[in-house]
Amino acid sequence: MIHSVHHSIQDNLNQIKQELPPNITLIAVSKFQSINKIKEAYGAGHRDFGENYTQELKEKYQQLPKDIRWHFIGHLQTNKVKYIAPFIHLIHSVDKFNLLYEINKQAFKNKRIINCLIQIHIAQEETKFGFNKAEFIELIQSKNLQEFNNIKILGLMGMATYTDNKEQIKKEFLELKQLFDTTKKDIKSPIIDMQILSIGMSNDYKIALECGSNMIRLGTLIFGERKKEN
Ligand SMILES: *Cc1c(COP(=O)(O)O)cnc(C)c1O
Numbered sequence: 001m002i003h004s005v006h007h008s009i010q011d012n013l014n015q016i017k018q019e020l021p022p023n024i025t026l027i028a029v030s031k032f033q034s035i036n037k038i039k040e041a042y043g044a045g046h047r048d049f050g051e052n053y054t055q056e057l058k059e060k061y062q063q064l065p066k067d068i069r070w071h072f073i074g075h076l077q078t079n080k081v082k083y084i085a086p087f088i089h090l091i092h093s094v095d096k097f098n099l100l101y102e103i104n105k106q107a108f109k110n111k112r113i114i115n116c117l118i119q120i121h122i123a124q125e126e127t128k129f130g131f132n133k134a135e136f137i138e139l140i141q142s143k144n145l146q147e148f149n150n151i152k153i154l155g156l157m158g159m160a161t162y163t164d165n166k167e168q169i170k171k172e173f174l175e176l177k178q179l180f181d182t183t184k185k186d187i188k189s190p191i192i193d194m195q196i197l198s199i200g201m202s203n204d205y206k207i208a209l210e211c212g213s214n215m216i217r218l219g220t221l222i223f224g225e226r227k228k229e230n
Contacts (some may be wrong), residue, residue, distance in 0.1 A: 008139035010044040012222045027071050029219030032226045050217050054080040055179050078102040086110050092117045092157040095129040115154050122172040123161040155196030156180050169204050171212035
């Protein structure tokens, strides 16, 4: 689906950014990519990077400039939140109530507020994590949530089914957009402030943009194919 990229990282970034509508945040997904490749993107002026693994992220954080905004986009285990809590800019992949509880606790310890997105399961594949709609509604209406003073829920994240069927992808993204819009309209809470809809990866970001995405997460299109994959 994705062709290998032979241009420089800087060229790739410039080309993608040129074609993006205004007010779209581009996350450069740098999992499994070397420090040097990240430095190349940084040198081109890019500041938002996404990682999937806490250990890898922590090492990269230590080695790279401190004005990078790090996004956590992978499955996050509660016992690993502490490694990224001191510096993480946005956690996209909150998929359990217990995880929010732990993020709030670690944010408090670090005297900060951690911004979060709730991951919603929209794909047909069973393997993708996330709340379903009913669980999400239950979450945002729960009284316990209102006591989490060290987190802010800023929006939703989702991953469409990995398929060539554009209609299928579009249907899933639009479902999420609708949930985003109704929540934004209906929910009044100091903890919840719906601003961000994080949908779209290298193979489907153009569809995501048509469906109202304002944050896209691109790895392969920027850095080329990843060397290894879990
Ligand atoms: C790896 C990953 C991406 C980037 O994928 P590409 O297909 O390389 O653009 C985006 N989002 C999440 C959650 C990922 O795990």
